[in-house]
Amino acid sequence: MGKMIINGKECEFTNERNVLEVIRKNGFNVPTFCYRPDLTKDFGACRMCVVEIDGRMIQASCTTPPAEGMVIKTNTEKVRSIRKTILELLLANHDRECTTCDKSGNCELQKYSEEYGIKDADVKKFSQKKELLPIDDSAYTLVRDNNKCILCGACVRACDEHQGLGVLAFTNRGSRTVVQPMVGKDLAHSECIGCGQCAAVCPTGALTVKSYTEQVWEELMNPEKKVVVQFAPAVRVALGEMFGLEAGENMTEKLNAALRALGFDLVFDTNFSADLTIMEEGYEFIDRLNNGGKLPLFTSCCPGWVKFLELKHPDMVDHLSSCRSPQAMMGSIIREYIPQYYPEVTKENLVSVSIMPCTGKKAEAKRDEFKMANGGYEIDYVLTTQEIARMIKAAGIDLKNIKGEKADSPFGKYTGAATIFGVSGGVAEAAARTAYEVVTGEELKDVVINDMRGTHRVKTVELDLKGTKVKVKIVNTIAEAEKCIREIKEGKADYQLLEVMACPGGCINGGGQPISCNDSTIKEKRAQGLYQDDAQGEYRKSHKNPDVQELYKKHLEKPNSHKAHELLHTTYTNRRKDCYISAGE
Amino acid sequence: MDKTITSEVDFKAIDEILKSCDYKKSHLIAMLQKVQAIYRYLPEEAMTYIGEKVDGLSPATVFGVATFYAQFSLEPKGKYEIKVCDGTACHVRGSLPVLNAIKEKIKLEDGKFTTKDGLFTLEIVSCLGACGLAPVVVINEKVYPQMTPDAISVILDTLMKEEQ
Numbered sequence: 001m002g003k004m005i006i007n008g009k010e011c012e013f014t015n016e017r018n019v020l021e022v023i024r025k026n027g028f029n030v031p032t033f034c035y036r037p038d039l040t041k042d043f044g045a046c047r048m049c050v051v052e053i054d055g056r057m058i059q060a061s062c063t064t065p066p067a068e069g070m071v072i073k074t075n076t077e078k079v080r081s082i083r084k085t086i087l088e089l090l091l092a093n094h095d096r097e098c099t100t101c102d103k104s105g106n107c108e109l110q111k112y113s114e115e116y117g118i119k120d121a122d123v124k125k126f127s128q129k130k131e132l133l134p135i136d137d138s139a140y141t142l143v144r145d146n147n148k149c150i151l152c153g154a155c156v157r158a159c160d161e162h163q164g165l166g167v168l169a170f171t172n173r174g175s176r177t178v179v180q181p182m183v184g185k186d187l188a189h190s191e192c193i194g195c196g197q198c199a200a201v202c203p204t205g206a207l208t209v210k211s212y213t214e215q216v217w218e219e220l221m222n223p224e225k226k227v228v229v230q231f232a233p234a235v236r237v238a239l240g241e242m243f244g245l246e247a248g249e250n251m252t253e254k255l256n257a258a259l260r261a262l263g264f265d266l267v268f269d270t271n272f273s274a275d276l277t278i279m280e281e282g283y284e285f286i287d288r289l290n291n292g293g294k295l296p297l298f299t300s301c302c303p304g305w306v307k308f309l310e311l312k313h314p315d316m317v318d319h320l321s322s323c324r325s326p327q328a329m330m331g332s333i334i335r336e337y338i339p340q341y342y343p344e345v346t347k348e349n350l351v352s353v354s355i356m357p358c359t360g361k362k363a364e365a366k367r368d369e370f371k372m373a374n375g376g377y378e379i380d381y382v383l384t385t386q387e388i389a390r391m392i393k394a395a396g397i398d399l400k401n402i403k404g405e406k407a408d409s410p411f412g413k414y415t416g417a418a419t420i421f422g423v424s425g426g427v428a429e430a431a432a433r434t435a436y437e438v439v440t441g442e443e444l445k446d447v448v449i450n451d452m453r454g455t456h457r458v459k460t461v462e463l464d465l466k467g468t469k470v471k472v473k474i475v476n477t478i479a480e481a482e483k484c485i486r487e488i489k490e491g492k493a494d495y496q497l498l499e500v501m502a503c504p505g506g507c508i509n510g511g512g513q514p515i516s517c518n519d520s521t522i523k524e525k526r527a528q529g530l531y532q533d534d535a536q537g538e539y540r541k542s543h544k545n546p547d548v549q550e551l552y553k554k555h556l557e558k559p560n561s562h563k564a565h566e567l568l569h570t571t572y573t574n575r576r577k578d579c580y581i582s583a584g585e
Numbered sequence: 586m587d588k589t590i591t592s593e594v595d596f597k598a599i600d601e602i603l604k605s606c607d608y609k610k611s612h613l614i615a616m617l618q619k620v621q622a623i624y625r626y627l628p629e630e631a632m633t634y635i636g637e638k639v640d641g642l643s644p645a646t647v648f649g650v651a652t653f654y655a656q657f658s659l660e661p662k663g664k665y666e667i668k669v670c671d672g673t674a675c676h677v678r679g680s681l682p683v684l685n686a687i688k689e690k691i692k693l694e695d696g697k698f699t700t701k702d703g704l705f706t707l708e709i710v711s712c713l714g715a716c717g718l719a720p721v722v723v724i725n726e727k728v729y730p731q732m733t734p735d736a737i738s739v740i741l742d743t744l745m746k747e748e749q
Contacts, residue, residue: 166646171645171648172652173652182645182648183629183633191643
């Protein structure tokens with residue numbers, strides 16, 4: 001608690017961790033590259049946030065703790081000139097091909113260079129001819145371009161603090177420093193789980209989402225092809241941000257319409273297969289509970305989590321639910337049944353696209369398990385929220401004002417239980433709703449389980465299914481998941497179900513979502529958007545979804561049936577050999 | 586890194602090293618020094634192993650530390666590590682002719698630091714703090730003062746003969 005003077009205005013501070021937060025809380029701003037409110041370590045790498053503090057000269061505001069009576073000026077001649085020099089030096093070592101950079105328009109370096117009026121001649125006085133480093137586009141998920149890296153360390157911290165993986169680290173020393181994966185490998189052969197949290201905090205184009213928009217455009221423009229699309233729960237509450245709308249605004253129907261306007265022939269909702277996941281996973285859980293199966297059961301929706309287990313704890317994969325993720329379930333349902341309902345769609349002309357908040361889904365779609373006999377994959381292309389927004393803009397579609405439409409049938413309806421899959425705790429809550437009714441045979445009146453809600457990292461909830469007690473643990477980030485694995489290995493775990501999402505807060509904060517790394521409140525707003533979608537749903541329990549019931553009646557018979565296993569379940573493998581040349585095993 | 590010279594890493598020995606360092610990440614440099622003492626360089630498998638076994642480290646962070654310090658080598662070093670001092674004093678007293686003589690004698694290819702037979706590794710170091718003895722060459726901890734091209738040739742001849 002105390003007071004300080006910022007730019008002549010008396011400002012109060014309470015428990016802000018540094019001067020920068022006090023400045024921002026009081027309506028002033030200073031530029032930053034390395035500072036990210038969701039990362040705990042105040043790094044002080046970029047020095048852009050320098051301010052003048054009376055009696056202390058120039059200080060980086062992100063590493064200076066607030067003190068009583070400080071007199072701070074954020075915009076003086078000295079400060080401005082320092083910031084300009086920093087920008088000039090950063091740009092001197094930067095591949096300044098802005099127009100063709102994936103981050104163009106979204107780049108903080110570009111933004112501040114423009115605001116501070118940096119001129120080419122000022123930059124060139126520092127420039128040295130430097131050979132360009134090779135671009136790493138080995139992975140399906142992300143592209144690394146070290147020529148754009150300003151060494152702010154945000155990606156290094158995101159991978160370490162959120163995921164506990166430390167895939168990226170500073171390598172070499174001095175002017176030769178680069179950020180790269182272990183022993184100089186490319187991303188595809190590193191321990192990267194593809195969550196994209198590094199790209200989400202990268203201020204420049206050094207880490208970007210690998211784009212497949214060109215390939216999808218080509219398919220859309222090809223009159224011979226029938227392009228079928230699905231989109232995930234979390235996409236609908238974030239897409240609007242890229243069109244000037246508030247975070248959390250539900251875009252489901254507008255997105256349906258926009259996708260048709262883009263030329264997609266059939267539009268489905270991954271929420272449908274989220275309901276299907278609950279049916280399959282719910283029954284699998286009940287079966288394991290009653291018949292002494294491997295517990296705790298791990299949810300298997302998150303590709304980052306699955307890859308983490310296969311890579312770091314291959315001895316634990318039998319805990320994973322055998323259910324495919326909703327994306328993969330929808331992928332196989334589309335391949336199997338759409339040609340039956342739409343005769344113009346054939347096995348040969350069907351192109352399957354999915355739109356995800358997630359970069360890891362791009363890699364998931366390319367798993368060997370989802371390879372078809374003809375060598376193709378069940379899902380051809382995975383786009384992120386960022387990519388589809390770009391396509392909608394390029395097509396000149398006015399998303400804000402487009403008239404909403406419904407998804408196509410027969411796999412277009414979804415319940416509130418499915419839509420909350422996009423936020424940490426949602427899968428568990430949806431499963432609990434169905435499990436309660438299946439186990440007790442009674443109707444569940446109050447469907448909301450508040451203890452499972454919220455974007456904080458760890459939640460533990462005990463459910464009473466009329467005498468059957470079930471303990472559920474819900475975590476997000478792999479750093480927390482790793483702790484759970486240890487608990488289980490040490491025999492200290494007392495829960496039967498473990499829900500894991502790799503991204504902080506869940507899919508709403510996925511690596512493919514619109515960039516929001518300077519505002520911690522956005523993921524909360526997106527979560528609220530999904531909870532609201534749930535509250536407004538006609539149906540709120542997965543087993544009540546009429547389209548799901550129809551699918552079982554007509555095709556799959558019952559959950560976990562032979563056919564269901566064939567289409568909706570998968571297997572897991574030890575993937576250590578993909579990454580480690582030898583680690584003593 | 587040259588993949589053809591991948592040595593067999595003894596993970597039990599590395600476990601011993603980790604144990605002696607209490608599996609603490611703050612002891613990483615000591616761990617790496619001990620590994621290098623065995624293999625004369627840091628094998629990739631060893632760095633990966635340490636990164637996985639020690640809490641708070643990852644293979645990438647271990648690699649980061651290994652590439653930060655000049656004392657660590659990522660390539661196998663020769664049996665004899667020759668350090669030629671090229672600090673100011675040694676330089677003005679003729680360290681470069683000595684260096685060239687060594688290169689010629691051990692038949693070192695351009696751009697390489699270690700000879701093909703794995704016998705010698707040549708390094709140029711800044712100051713060894715023995716300026717009074719300039720120019721100085723150190724071979725495996727042994728200091729050879731006031732070197733000349735002829736003198737170093739004789740020393741290397743002796744070493745080579747021992748090896749035969």
